[in-house]
Amino acid sequence: MAKLWITRPMTAAVTARAQAEFDVxxxxxxxxxxxxxxxxxLRDYDVVMPTLGDGFSAExxxxxxxxxxxLLANFGVGFNHIDVAAAQAQGVAVSNTPGAVTDATADVAxxxxxxxxxxxxxxxxxxxxxxxxxxxxxxxxxxHVSGKRLGVLGFGRIGQAIARRCHHGFxxxxxxVARSDKDAGFVATRxxxxxxxxxxxxxxxxxxxxxxxxxxxxxAEVLAAMRPEAHLVNIARGEVVQQQALISALQDGRxxxxxxxxxxxxxxxxxxxxxxxxxxxxxHLGTAxxxxxxAMGHMALDNVAAFLAGKPLPNSV
Ligand code: NAP
Numbered sequence: 020m021a022k023l024w025i026t027r028p029m030t031a032a033v034t035a036r037a038q039a040e041f042d043v044x045x046x047x048x049x050x051x052x053x054x055x056x057x058x059x060x061l062r063d064y065d066v067v068m069p070t071l072g073d074g075f076s077a078e079x080x081x082x083x084x085x086x087x088x089x090l091l092a093n094f095g096v097g098f099n100h101i102d103v104a105a106a107q108a109q110g111v112a113v114s115n116t117p118g119a120v121t122d123a124t125a126d127v128a129x130x131x132x133x134x135x136x137x138x139x140x141x142x143x144x145x146x147x148x149x150x151x152x153x154x155x156x157x158x159x160x161x162x163h164v165s166g167k168r169l170g171v172l173g174f175g176r177i178g179q180a181i182a183r184r185c186h187h188g189f190x191x192x193x194x195x196v197a198r199s200d201k202d203a204g205f206v207a208t209r210x211x212x213x214x215x216x217x218x219x220x221x222x223x224x225x226x227x228x229x230x231x232x233x234x235x236x237x238x239a240e241v242l243a244a245m246r247p248e249a250h251l252v253n254i255a256r257g258e259v260v261q262q263q264a265l266i267s268a269l270q271d272g273r274x275x276x277x278x279x280x281x282x283x284x285x286x287x288x289x290x291x292x293x294x295x296x297x298x299x300x301x302x303h304l305g306t307a308x309x310x311x312x313x314a315m316g317h318m319a320l321d322n323v324a325a326f327l328a329g330k331p332l333p334n335s336v
Contacts, residue, residue: 023067024068026073029094030312030313040320051074061088066090067092068320089326097256114335117334118318120177128252132164164222165189169221172213179201192208194208194216195208223252225255235259236259249274257285262289262292266291270291279298280304322334
């Protein structure tokens with residue numbers, strides 16, 4: 020029987036299904052795979068379910084040599100930690116879990132938009148400090164969100180779900196950058212480049228995949244183009260935003276604030292960022308609900324099942 024390795028503890032429902040349907044080893048560690056574990060994954064298992072941070076680089080595939088593993092059924096839609104070309108060159112297919120993550124991640128983007136614009140983290144810290152002097156008319160004034168202009172960098176499943184919420188829920192005007200025109204079902208204006216998008220909007224949300232092509236797409240030039248009252252939100256991948264440039268922009272008050280779910284060198288979050296009041300910091304919560312993590316696990320297992328049955332992968336990348 021084919022051997023499956025699930026590299027992180029899963030929800031009870033996903034674990035039960037994996038044990039019922041497959042010959043599975045369940046890794047109990049919640050941390051990323053070590054180099055030795057990745058080599059073992061490729062050499063000792065037919066199918067592996069890796070996830071965020073498991074760096075299956077070209078180097079790892081080369082070092083592993085001809086591998087027993089034939090499928091990396093990634094748990095998550097983002098697969099920038101896997102060198103897909105190197106995997107395919109070794110005959111290893113890769114699948115992911117698109118769609119299952121969309122609404123939950125869009126919800127966290129909305130959380131960050133509102134928290135950043137309305138200074139919710141700062142206000143919460145004030146109340147917890149015991150130093151809140153009480154309400155007064157000019158205390159902690161933030162930015163009004165309703166009716167403002169939203170910019171979405173990466174107008175795919177998650178980007179459009181964010182825009183839909185902002186357009187229908189908050190009456191926001193939507194602008195976006197993507198590689199091709201999109202029809203979101205409501206008016207959304209495609210901008211020619213990220214700098215023009217940044218210049219146009221009150222809230223700029225990053226929703227492109229990570230990887231070489233999008234690394235530092237939001238750099239010092241883009242941040243300089245943003246308005247001083249604008250907010251940046253990143254729910255995509257940390258590396259898309261040049262973190263040091265963002266820290267400088269926030270320290271100098273060149274933008275009003277930022278809401279981050281992801282970090283360039285995750286899980287490291289620089290002290291300089293943690294010291295700032297005008298940034299909201301979440302621990303990569305995008306898909307963190309029981310239902311969504313179960314749906315992601317089932318989708319990854321659907322790919323495993325199809326693969327082992329010799330059927331086409333439902334979510335090949
Ligand atoms: P998607 O449907 O593939 O959408 C990606 C969008 O980015 C598309 O509109 C695509 O445009 C655009 N894009 C890609 N490369 C680009 C480039 N170089 N320049 C400009 N636009 C570019 O993906 P999704 O399902 O929305 O997911 C997006 C990302 O969110 C994932 O890859 C993942 O990294 C991240 N994510 C984070 C969390 C979290 O927990 N925070 C959870 C889920 C996902 P075209 O269609 O024109 O190519």
